[in-house]
Amino acid sequence: MEEAIVSLVVERISDLLIHEAVFLKDVKDQVESLRAELKRMQCFLKDADHNLEQDARFQNRVSEIRDLAYDAEDVIDSFILKAAYQRGSHGIVKRFTSTFTKPYHLHKIGVQVKAIKTKLQNISKNLPAFEIPGDGEGSSSIFKVQQRLGRAYSHVEEEDVVSLEVSTKDVMTKLMTEEDRSHAVVSIVGMGGLGKTTLARKVYNHVDVRRHFDFLAWFSISQQCKPREVLLSVLKKVLSPSNDEREKIEKMDEIELTRTLFDALKEKRYLVVLDDIWRSEDWDILKPAFPRGRKGSKILFTTRIKNVASRADPWSTPMELPLLTDDERWNLLCKKAFPRSKMGSQCCSEEFVKLGKEMVKKCGGLPLAIVVLGGLLATEQSLAQWERVHKNIHGHLNELSHQDRKYGAVNRILVSSYNALPYPLKPCFLYLSHYPEDWEIPKKELIRLWIAEGFIPENKEFVMEDLGEKFLEELIDRSLVQVSRRDYTGTNVETCRMHDLLRDLCMKKAREEKFVEIIQQPLHELEVTLAESMLRRISIHPTRLQLWSVGLDGLSYSPHGVYGWYGWSVVVGGLSSLPKWACICLLMLHVSLDVGDLEPEGIQSGHGEYFWVEKRDWFS
Numbered sequence: 001m002e003e004a005i006v007s008l009v010v011e012r013i014s015d016l017l018i019h020e021a022v023f024l025k026d027v028k029d030q031v032e033s034l035r036a037e038l039k040r041m042q043c044f045l046k047d048a049d050h051n052l053e054q055d056a057r058f059q060n061r062v063s064e065i066r067d068l069a070y071d072a073e074d075v076i077d078s079f080i081l082k083a084a085y086q087r088g089s090h091g092i093v094k095r096f097t098s099t100f101t102k103p104y105h106l107h108k109i110g111v112q113v114k115a116i117k118t119k120l121q122n123i124s125k126n127l128p129a130f131e132i133p134g135d136g137e138g139s140s141s142i143f144k145v146q147q148r149l150g151r152a153y154s155h156v157e158e159e160d161v162v163s164l165e166v167s168t169k170d171v172m173t174k175l176m177t178e179e180d181r182s183h184a185v186v187s188i189v190g191m192g193g194l195g196k197t198t199l200a201r202k203v204y205n206h207v208d209v210r211r212h213f214d215f216l217a218w219f220s221i222s223q224q225c226k227p228r229e230v231l232l233s234v235l236k237k238v239l240s241p242s243n244d245e246r247e248k249i250e251k252m253d254e255i256e257l258t259r260t261l262f263d264a265l266k267e268k269r270y271l272v273v274l275d276d277i278w279r280s281e282d283w284d285i286l287k288p289a290f291p292r293g294r295k296g297s298k299i300l301f302t303t304r305i306k307n308v309a310s311r312a313d314p315w316s317t318p319m320e321l322p323l324l325t326d327d328e329r330w331n332l333l334c335k336k337a338f339p340r341s342k343m344g345s346q347c348c349s350e351e352f353v354k355l356g357k358e359m360v361k362k363c364g365g366l367p368l369a370i371v372v373l374g375g376l377l378a379t380e381q382s383l384a385q386w387e388r389v390h391k392n393i394h395g396h397l398n399e400l401s402h403q404d405r406k407y408g409a410v411n412r413i414l415v416s417s418y419n420a421l422p423y424p425l426k427p428c429f430l431y432l433s434h435y436p437e438d439w440e441i442p443k444k445e446l447i448r449l450w451i452a453e454g455f456i457p458e459n460k461e462f463v464m465e466d467l468g469e470k471f472l473e474e475l476i477d478r479s480l481v482q483v484s485r486r487d488y489t490g491t492n493v494e495t496c497r498m499h500d501l502l503r504d505l506c507m508k509k510a511r512e513e514k515f516v517e518i519i520q521q522p523l524h525e526l527e528v529t530l531a532e533s534m535l536r537r538i539s540i541h542p543t544r545l546q547l548w549s550v551g552l553d554g555l556s557y558s559p560h561g562v563y564g565w566y567g568w569s570v571v572v573g574g575l576s577s578l579p580k581w582a583c584i585c586l587l588m589l590h591v592s593l594d595v596g597d598l599e600p601e602g603i604q605s606g607h608g609e610y611f612w613v614e615k616r617d618w619f620s
């Protein structure tokens with residue numbers, strides 16, 4: 001994520017250098033070399049982004065770079081703001097005028113830029129001392145962890161599997177339909193922990209399926225696909241080689257393996273399951289090893305990314321696994337929380353049932369979360385213990401108390417979807433955390449906000465709104481965002497939402513990155529100390545009980561300013577206190593607003609829904 005942040009700053013500075021070079025005068029060289037230093041950092045962070053379980057020293061370095069990038073962004077923004085103020089501009093500030101080139105200001109920005117650059121150089125001097133392991137190397141890498149988890153979770157006792165009857169039937173029908181074409185791929189798609197592997201395993205083990213195919217093989221791919229390992233594993237299974245032959249096979253290179261496997265499968269009606277595939281390129285490499293085979297041969301994919309499924313076989317519609325219904329959730333929790341051996345009279349007691357039903361709601365129909373919760377409850381015997389879990393249900397599902405592990409079981413699975421995002425999508429995803437729980441997010445509003453925040457790069461091919469739409473589609477495709485409502489055509493998204501547990505993860509990540517801070521309680525009950533330096537956005541969420549009053553002067557906020565300020569169902573009084581803040585780019589209020597107090601020029605009253613505030617210097 002840090003790479004995404006630094007990259008946004010680099011873009012902003014590049015823009016400044018291109019459009020405003022004339023006015024930067026003597027400091028242009030300094031700004032240029034700051035940009036070069038940040039670009040260097042960007043490369044370093046790209047590597048860091050792939051290696052998520054680094055030691056604390058390494059993490060500190062990465063955070064320092066992010067904070068300096070934020071610093072640079074503030075310096076540049078202050079420069080733009082002052083320029084705009086002197087010019088008396090009330091429009092969105094895009095260009096400077098020559099009124100703003102006073103030596104004093106130029107000197108100031110020069111000094112600040114130099115200070116940031118020196119700090120960056122000091123960090124960069126120390127970087128070679130840190131060894132950055134390559135992708136997937138080392139036992140603690142996220143890929144290995146995920147692979148281990150993938151394996152651990154794929155051994156579900158079949159008797160514990162709930163529902164899936166309809167889905168099982170669907171997948172089996174698709175698998176056993178005898179299409180006469182090569183590379184017929186059936187896919188199961190959905191977010192992490194939804195039960196794709198469980199369903200695939202159930203189908204794979206089904207007696208009718210085993211009877212239908214001459215040869216079956218299963219391979220768990222995960223985020224880091226090693227094609228050679230896949231080919232070797234399937235080939236060993238199909239040839240059942242003697243020891244000598246095995247040695248020979250193991251010496252083969254990828255091309256030989258591909259050819260041999262192709263020949264071995266040619267006359268068979270085969271089913272090969274590629275569980276948890278993440279990239280189309282991986283399938284492109286493996287594909288030549290799989291012949292048309294006997295009529296009816298199939299490949300079964302499980303994947304979180306719909307596009308990977310549709311690309312593999314445009315003639316086959318991927319099967320989207322639904323979340324569990326209320327009854328199924330409860331049924332699964334009972335199986336896990338009250339295992340038969342321990343089942344005593346307590347499980348029937350009303351209090352347990354009531355608590356259990358409330359807790360299972362928090363899992364939002366995600367089997368993984370229910371299983372984790374059930375496993376926890378199974379070890380807690382007393383009502384008091386259940387109540388303790390109930391009180392901190394999200395904590396139990398998502399966080400671990402051990403300091404060496406940042407994420408609990410559920411988040412550990414879900415976080416891999418976030419980590420695999422291309423970096424321009426990371427800020428877009430984190431940005432969703434500022435919406436309250438269960439909020440139906442209007443697509444148009446979201447995309448406009450992304451654009452205003454600078455997350456959507458300018459592109460010759462697409463207008464920004466279209467590119468924003470593509471970004472959203474990609475997040476939906478990767479099962480990180482759910483479609484809530486489509487328009488009358490049934491194809492275009494109108495609103496979207498986030499699964500609760502993904503939202504938890506999103507908020508956690510956003511806080512870690514100082515990207516958004518969420519305030520969830522009325523300010524008068526809360527000591528709000530937003531002293532956290534570099535905090536970029538504040539979002540104030542509604543409480544269930546009431547609308548509440550926010551006096552913005554209640555926020556003690558020190559550094560340069562916040563970028564965005566979002567409030568939901570808030571009654572805002574005293575917006576005149578805004579001048580306490582250095583700068584604010586975006587003010588979005590879903591409010592019952594006491595508009596009478598809205599004085600600061602630059603705020604455009606939008607009749608109630610939300611307000612956009614131009615970037616301006618509230619100090620001046």
Ligand SMILES: Nc1ncnc2c1ncn2[C@@H]1O[C@H](COP(=O)(O)OP(=O)(O)OP(=O)(O)O)[C@@H](O)[C@H]1O
Pocket residue numbers: 150152153154156160161162163164190191192193194195196197198199276302303304332367368369371413
């Ligand atoms: N229908 C179900 N009945 C009982 N348990 C289930 C069901 N579906 C999933 N589970 C449980 O949830 C856990 C996660 O399921 P699974 O590994 O199949 O998810 P997945 O969709 O393959 O996730 P990922 O995207 O991480 O691979 C499993 O270990 C299993 O215990």
Ligand SMILES: [Mg+2]
Pocket residue numbers: 150196197198275276302
């Ligand atoms: Mg899986």
